[in-house]
Amino acid sequence: MxxxxxxxxxxxxxxxxxxxxxxxxxxxxxxxxxxxxxxxxxxxxxxxxxxxxxxxxxxxxxxxxxxxxxxxxxxxxxxxxxxxNIVQVECIARGYLAGLGWESYSKDGVISGVKIPAGLVEGDKLPEPVFTPTTKTAPEDGHDEPMTFAEVVDQVGADLAERLRSLTLDIYGRAAALAEQRGVILADTKFEFGLTPDGEVLLADEVLTSDSSRYWRVEDWKPGGRQVAYDKQYVRDWARDLGWWDxxxxxxxxxxxxxxxxxxxxxxxxxxxxxxxxxxxxxx
CATH class of the missing domain: 3.30.200.20 (Phosphorylase Kinase; domain 1)
Incomplete structure (x- = not known):
């Protein structure tokens, strides 16, 4: 191989x-x-x-x-x-305010062009899940950047953009409901999709892991600050607290x-x- x-x-x-x-x-x-x-x-x-x-x-x-x-x-x-053929858009669904979503909201009340109601705090549940895509950028070329839905349309076309948004929010909703039955909050997650030669859209890469998702235990959830992470955020928080600023x-x-x-x-x-x-x- x-x-x-x-x-x-x-x-x-x-x-x-x-x-x-x-x-x-x-x-x-x-x-x-x-x-x-x-x-x-x-x-x-x-x-x-x-x-x-x-x-x-x-x-x-x-x-x-x-x-x-x-x-x-x-x-x-x-x-x-x-x-x-992997679609060059990171498809992110957010049901709670955390991470870069919280940072963006706290600046101007918007995440990836989506207006979020005022008055929410870090860790709050959103009124409804939102599709907040980003670019898919190779590490050597920089970092992923937020995209508006209009920018996704420009990149992949209206039909595929609508399909990506619909799939992302539908899968997130189903997974979040199942996780909640197990005492788990799926705060947000990232999906990747690929296209077959005949144009079929497939869910690809990994799905709903502790690397690609934010998972909190229901009993730990306390809006108003950083949540207890059972995912990669634990390592991110350690690195940030260490002072690795660059x-x-x-x-x-x-x-x-x-x-x-x-x-x-x-x-x-x-x-x-x-x-x-x-x-x-x-x-x-």
């Missing part, structure tokens, strides 16, 4: 002309910088949670072929999938206790959402 792309977290291999193997590593990135310290079991946790969500959303066309028909050395952390490589080494706590939180969220137990050998 040929290595065709090495991402911040995943390595992508071509297996013939029409199939890819996505291998999730234990690497962690914040602010588009890969930190030098791996997070124990992270790749397997991401793959297991993503696979579980794909199964819950089986009626949504997606790129997954198999999570078991992969080379033995990557068992548990790889997925075989259809090769698609957010440029090389990133700081992650202390062992922070790496292990990150892994623990990923495991805890996997178990709460799926109802499955993660064993000490790195599997469910």
């Amino acid at each position: 040929e290595l065709v792309h090495r991402g911040k977290v995943r390595d992508v291999y071509a297996d013939g002309p029409d199939e890819l193997i996505l291998v999730a590593s234990d690497r962690v990135s914040v602010y588009d910088v890969v930190l030098p310290t791996p997070i124990p079991d992270k790749g397997k946790l991401l793959t297991a949670l993503s696979t579980w969500w794909f199964e819950q959303l089986a009626d949504v066309p997606n790129h997954v072929i198999s999570a078991t028909d992969v080379p033995a050395e990557w068992a548990g952390r790889a997925v075989r999938c259809r090769k698609v 957010k440029t490589p090389p990133g700081p080494e992650v202390p062992p206790e922070v790496a292990e706590e990150t892994s623990r939180r990923y495991r805890a969220m996997y178990e709460r959402i799926t109802g499955l137990t993660w064993d000490t050998n790195g599997g469910s």
